[in-house]
């Protein structure tokens with residue numbers, strides 16, 4: 001294998017300020033780096049974090065970075081919808097006037113979940129505002145290269161290189177997050193850098209893969225697979241980091257490959273005591289149509305019990321918030337596979353693939369309800385704050 005870095009494609013071109021702009025189908029990365037200089041001097045400074053827009057195909061990560069060597073880090077994947085008629089590539093400073101190139105769906109929920117994942121792993125994070133500005137800067141560069149295209153925005157924070165000052169893998173108490181999962185932000189004037197910003201931080205903005213829409217249209221053949229833990233493991237053994245969006249997704253990817261080898265598209269994990277958990281990259285939802293006294297049908301929407309060690313989905317939280325407003329009954333498991341087979345419809349939901357119907361479970365055809373699928377996608381598009389139904393809610 002060649003060690004030569006990929007050179008930028010000829011279609012990539014820097015803008016007038018010399019900043020990287022991706023060519024069609026390309027991606028752009030924005031690094032968040034501690035900025036020791038005075039606030040306001042470098043691009044994106046003012047919160048003590050400097051933003052650096054770069055070509056993601058060029059080498060950037062140290063081989064000792066614990067995100068790479070141990071999967072020791074956290075991430076989020078957000079969906080960004082191109083603003084209709086909005087000026088492409090307007091810089092983040094225009095965000096206050098709504099002049100951004102994209103609208104990031106559920107950004108506050110994703111940032112809150114990034115903070116709670118980082119808190120669980122004790123990884124210090126740049127302030128929320130720096131992440132928002134990094135995403136906006138990446139989207140602006142993306143929009144200059146691909147005006148009008150929707151994007152996937154991935155936020156990554158790793159523990160940083162082994163042996164770096166404060167970056168040892170057993171360092172405790174460095175995370176700049178509050179106990180409620182909110183990112184701590186100091187109001188002191190001047191650079192506001194968390195005490196020890198020892199990790200590696202970046203935002204990657206990429207095009208949406210066409211396979212996502214296809215999966216949504218076609219529906220999913222899903223296998224039930226045992227995750228190997230009982231539904232109490234998460235509470236008994238918090239070091240398993242269940243329900244945390246850590247970078248350690250090799251097991252999830254292996255489950256997807258196994259499903260693929262069996263002719264299936266996706267997976268629903270079950271606990272060793274037979275409870276329905278989640279997909280490797282999605283939340284499970286199911287609906288029952290419930291007869292009402294007046295002869296009509298209401299809908300009951302149910303998702304598995306969160307305390308069973310699953311990730312609290314931002315899509316599920318937003319859908320539940322809109323469904324509650326529409327008067328639907330909502331429930332949080334516990335669910336067993338028999339509940340899924342008896343449901344009127346089952347879906348896997350996530351931020352980029354959105355609401356995808358499950359057509360088959362372990363080879364058995366499930367009922368479909370196109371109206372409900374459309375309704376759930378409409379709920380998701382409302383983009384309501386999830387409140388109690390979201391990642392940091394009580395549900």
Ligand code: PLP
Nearest residue numbers: 281282283311313314315350351
């Ligand atoms: N569960 C797991 C394990 C995930 O990885 C994801 C998203 O990637 C989800 C659920 C869905 O979360 P969200 O709706 O916030 O994208």
